[in-house]
Amino acid sequence: MSLLENIRGPRDLKALAAEDLDELAEEIRHFLVHAVARTGGHLGPNLGVVELTIALHRIFDSPSDRILWDTGHQSYVHKLLTGRQDFSKLRSKGGLSGYPSREESEHDVIENSHASTVLGWADGLAKANQVLGHWNRHVVAVIGDGALTGGMAWEALNNIAAAKDRQLIIVVNDNERSYAPTIGGLADHLATLRTTDGYERFLARGKDAVQRLPLVGKPLYESLHGAKKGFKDAFAPQGMFEDLGLKYVGPIDGHDVAAVESALRRAKRFHGPVLVHCITQKGRGYKPALEDEADHFHTVGVMNSLTGEPLTPASGTSWTSVFGDEMVRIGAERPDVVALTAAMLHPVGLTGFAEKYPDRVWDVGIAEQHAxxxxxxxxxxxxxxxxxxxxxxxxxxxDQDMSILQVVPGLRIAAPRDAARLRAQLREAVDVSDAPTVVRFPKATVGEDIPAVDRVGGMDVLARTGEPDVLLVAVGTMAGTALEAAELLRARGTGCTVVDPRWVKPVDPGLPRLAAGYRMVAVVEDNSRTGGVGWSVAQALRDADVDLPVEAMGIPEQFLPHAKRGEVLADLGLTPAEIAGRISAVLARRKGGGAAAPAREENHA
Structure with a gap:
């Protein structure tokens, strides 16, 4: 058996001899490349933290010591070393999550899929240990240099540094990248630390090297090495962290297990908040990833593990590419249009805009609030x-955005159903000059355009079948599903009109007037039902004194297991057959005398 196959938990890892660790690291990288190539997943970030993760689990005692990951997509090696080596269904229904998961393991403390949050968690956990008297327990938070650009991280640092006696260790996984190269003042500061390696080289020389120093150098070493801040202050500009009240250790070669273990042992001895600065290489050990400057290997789909080439080419045009193309066109027509991204220039489709108009786009780092x-x-x-x-x-x-944004006065939300509507509504959005606008679309492949058969106010009528029994409001990409449901209702003798409101906030004033001619209203959305579009439609009908039941079908108030978008919607009953069935049930209750209360949401998913 390989070394990796013999590891069922951190105890097995600790039992390995130091000389076996390089071989283990090589096995892990080989496993990751081949496993992720079969399923897709976050490859580059995990290849970069192999030795770092090995060292963490050898020095600390998880789960008594809490090892936290920010962001969670760099936890694949952690999963392997804590007994989870079946990656056959990674990120698929019934398989391992792509992030830490409490359901999977006691070693997964928090469940997080975004950056800059881990230090807040660590601060709270360390305070809890202090209050409960768990003085022998450590909290270790692993955070990337990109995540340190987030405001939440600095809010946490400000609080962490105030406590001098809490067992909290911050490990900065510094690979100069998030989804793209890390930018900004902090990135420049870390770059200075990376290039100032005199301190670590000096200490590595040992006592014999001290004796060879010039006469002025020896007393300098002896006086500064024992001082409060240490010898490194004379050579390295790590003062920003120590001025906050954090001990600083580093920079350390994050791919040298022995060096990382040594640094972590030193950090444990401080008995207070410490920052350990580790330099790593994203995509380490995998040539295609190292040669890729656009970070395509940050997240990969199913691919050839040898070449890195996708095995399944894109099946169609993506919503993101439609958005990106239209932004370039708008940019040519409107010199006042500018763009912002939070460390996601390529994934959100702004690459073309940045190439054409580099002075009109800003990457603010992982700082969405600032953006x-x-x-x-x-x-x-x-x-x-x-x-x-x-x-x-x-x-x-x-999980969704339309519900929380409903509470912002004056804000307008568009939910395009197809590529043509995305292009049109993006232009409508940039024409609005007196209020913020949101254009919401999924990260998926765009289906074929769905033409309108009529227009009522600002709403598109997509279909009319039979008598005016049901007004079916289809939100965004649920239009195709709604049309299929309407056909099923038609076959049952139920008339249905399908409308796409296009802009879901505010509710089109023509919708209550239109709804008044029907027996019921149904709203289908891929959004949280609580505070969602169905909720706002029901409120609009109440305000207009329209006495109708509203069947709101969306995502229930619960955390959902990971799966593909279609699988999640199917599990929630957001399929044509389920939608048609629920509508038929409401109509049957009304016909039988059990009418629902006027303009209220039914409690169905």
Whole structure:
């Protein structure tokens, strides 16, 4: 058996001889490349933390010591070393999560899929240890240099540094990248630390090297080495961290297990907050990843493990590419349109815009809050900013965005159903000059365009079948599903009109008037039902004194297991057959005298 196959937990790892660790690291990288090539997943970040993760689990005692990962997508090696070596269904339904998962292991302390949050968790856990008297337990937070650009990280650092006696170790995994090269003042500071290696080289020389110093050098070493801040202050600009009140150890070669173990042992002896600065290489040991400057190997799909080439070519045009193409066109027509991204220039589709208009796009690092406020400043200054961001990254703790944004007065939300509507509604959004706008679309392949058969106010009518029984409101990409449900209802003798509101906030004033001619309203959305579009439609009907039941079908208030988008929707009953069945049930209750209360949401998923 290989070394990796014999490891069922940290205890097995600790039993290995030091001379076996390089071989183990090689086995892990080989495993990751071949396993992730079969399923897709985050490859580059995990190849970069192999030795670092080995050292962490040899020095600390998980789960008594809490090892936290920020972001969680760099935890694959951690999973392997804590007994989870079946990657056959990685990130698929019924398989391992792509992030830490409490359901999988007691070694997974927090469940996080975005950056800059781990230091807040670590601060709270360390405080809990202190209050409960767990003085022998350590909290270790691994955070990337990219994640350190997030405001939440610095808010936490400000609090962590205030406590001198908490067992909290921050390991900075510094690979100069997040999804893309890390930018900004902090990145420049870390770059200076990376290139100032005199301190570590000096200490490595040992006592004999001290004797060979010039006469002025020896007393300098002896006086500074024992001083409070240490000898490194004379050579390395790590003062930013120590000025905050954090002990600083590093920079350390993050691919030298012995060096990392030594640094972690030193950090444990401080008995207070310490920052260990490790230099790593994203994609380490895999030539295609190391040669890729665009970070395509940060996350990969199914691929040839030898070449890195995708095995399944893209099946169609993505929503992101449609957005990106239209942004380039708008940029040519509107010199006032500018763009912002939070360390996600390529994934959100702004690459082309940046190439054409480099002075009109800003990557603010992993700082979505700053991006939103900076966008407000740009707008106040006379420009029209477009902030491109994943919904989950904007909200941190929320799965969807339309519900939380419903509470913002004056804000408008568009939910395009196809590529043509995305292009049109993006242009409508940048034409709005008196309020913020949101254009929401999935990270998926765009289906074929769905033409409208009529227009009512600002809404598109997509189909009319039979008598005016049901007004089916289809939100965004649920339009195709709604049309299929309408056909099933038609076959049962139920008339149905399918409308796409296009802009879901505010509710089109024509919708209540239109709904008044039907027996019920149903809303289908791929969004949280609580506070969602169905909720706002029901409120609009109540405000207009329209006495109808509203069947709101969306995502229930629960955390969902990971799976592909289609699988999640199917599990939630957001399929044509389930939708048609629920609508038929409501109509049957009304016909039988058990009518629902006026304009209220039914409690179905």
């Amino acid at each position: 939103a406020v900076s966008a407000a400043g740009l707008a106040t200054g006379g420009l029209h900013p477009v902030f491109a961001v994943y919904a989950t990254f904007l909200n941190r703790a929320f």
